[in-house]
Amino acid sequence: MxxxxxxxxxxxxxxxxxxxxxxxxxxxxxxxxxxxxxxxxxxxxxxxxxxxxxxxxxxxxxxxxxxxxxxxxxxxxxxxxxRGMVFQKYTLFPWLSVKQNVMFGLESIGYGKDEAEESAYQWLQIVGLDKYASYYPKQLSGGMQQRVAIARALAPQxxxxxxxxxxxxxxxxxxxxxxxxxxxxxxxxxxxxxxxxxxxxxxxxxxxxxxxxxxxxxxxxxxxxxxxxxxxxxxxxxxxxxxxxxxxxxxxxxxxxxxxxxxxxxxxxxxxxxxxxxx
Structure with a gap:
């Protein structure tokens, strides 16, 4: 090879x-x-x-x-x-909603708020959590929190x-x-x-x-x-x-x-x- x-x-x-x-x-x-x-x-x-x-x-x-x-x-x-990274611990910000957690990485690389919000919502749809966009991490199960972490890592593509x-x-x-x-x-x-x-x-x-x-x-x-x-x-x-x-x-x-x-x-x-x- x-x-x-x-x-x-x-x-x-x-x-x-x-x-x-x-x-x-x-x-x-x-x-x-x-x-x-x-x-x-x-x-x-x-x-x-x-x-x-x-x-x-x-x-x-x-x-x-x-x-x-x-x-x-x-x-x-x-x-x-x-390079996106997902850890064993969910590493979500507890003070941010699910959608805001996914938006965070996008805004940090230059996305505007509206663009980041739209993209975050699309990724939450992909991982099946769009209905939980306004929830906070503590309101989710461990598996759901890790799906948010995966969405956040994938959002910057x-x-x-x-x-x-x-x-x-x-x-x-x-x-x-x-x-x-x-x-x-x-x-x-x-x-x-x-x-x-x-x-x-x-x-x-x-x-x-x-x-x-x-x-x-x-x-x-x-x-x-x-x-x-x-x-x-x-x-x-x-x-x-x-x-x-x-x-x-x-x-x-x-x-x-x-x-x-x-x-x-x-x-x-x-x-x-x-x-x-x-x-």
Whole structure:
């Protein structure tokens, strides 16, 4: 695959932090990958692999120690309207109405009030919340608040939507609904999505490809192509392709060499417990 196919590209991203003892902790170590136009690409990996740090660098919220992100061939520097960001927490302004929250991003990039209001209302229609335009965030459920956050991120019509575990705070049922809702929005608008998650089922269900990272420091382990046919429904989770791919991703993130010591530790603890109970 040629680099010209990529809308967003990471080249040799390194991120280091200074520790209190004077040492340097490397979180990301030479991470490179590309995302194609209109692709849904997820990033997944064990705790400490730097996946959230990586997407924050892509958004311009953090600076890489070395390496660069490129969007449409141009180096990314700082934040920009061409990259929308959705966080795990809804990050809505509680003192603004739903419509005003969506308008905020538009006005900040130069939209006039009337134009921003019209556009905000259109995006609320797209996410199915136009009837709640005058509500305040506290009056909405968690899933509805996250839909407002998605509308706010999409309203400036970014080239790429960056999502950092956006459904992690939701209950299982709402999370499932939001996954299907996001796929429907993605299908109907011209947007490329880079999505961070720790949930294996979510990654396989949503994605075209999955970037798996290893930890300490974070490095690319494998780029996995998802061969589960679209459109995807609850039944997709039971397809042989889904089950096989999920197992493969799980093995990449938690290799047998890493899980076996944990199993042995559990067995030792279990044996000690049984001996103590027998006394």
């Amino acid at each position: 040629e680099n010209s196919e990529f809308i967003l590209e990471a080249k040799n991203i390194v991120k280091e932090f200074d520790e209190s003892d004077g040492s340097i902790h490397r979180v990301l170590d030479g991470v490179s990958f590309g995302v194609k136009h209109r692709e849904f690409l997820s990033i997944i990996g064990p705790s400490g692999c730097g996946k959230s740090t990586l997407i924050r660098i892509a958004a311009g919220l953090e600076t890489a120690t070395s390496g660069k992100f490129f969007l449409d061939g141009k180096m990314v520097s700082g934040t920009g309207a061409e 970014p080239r790429v939507l960056l999502m950092d575990e956006p459904f992690g705070a939701l209950d299982a049922q709402t999370r499932s609904q939001m996954q299907k809702y996001l796929l429907e929005v993605w299908k109907n608008i011209d947007i490329t999505i880079l999505f961070v998650t720790h949930d294996l089922d979510e990654a396989v269900f949503l994605s075209d490809r999955i970037l798996t990272l290893q930890a300490n420091p974070g490095k690319v382990k494998e780029m996995v192509t998802v061969n589960v046919p679209r459109p995807r429904t609850e039944e997709s989770l039971f397809l042989p392709e889904f089950v096989t791919l999920r197992k493969h991703v799980e093995d990449l993130i938690h290799p047998v060499s890493e899980t076996k010591p944990q199993e042995e530790k559990f067995n030792i603890i279990n044996m000690v417990g049984k001996k103590n109970a027998a006394k």
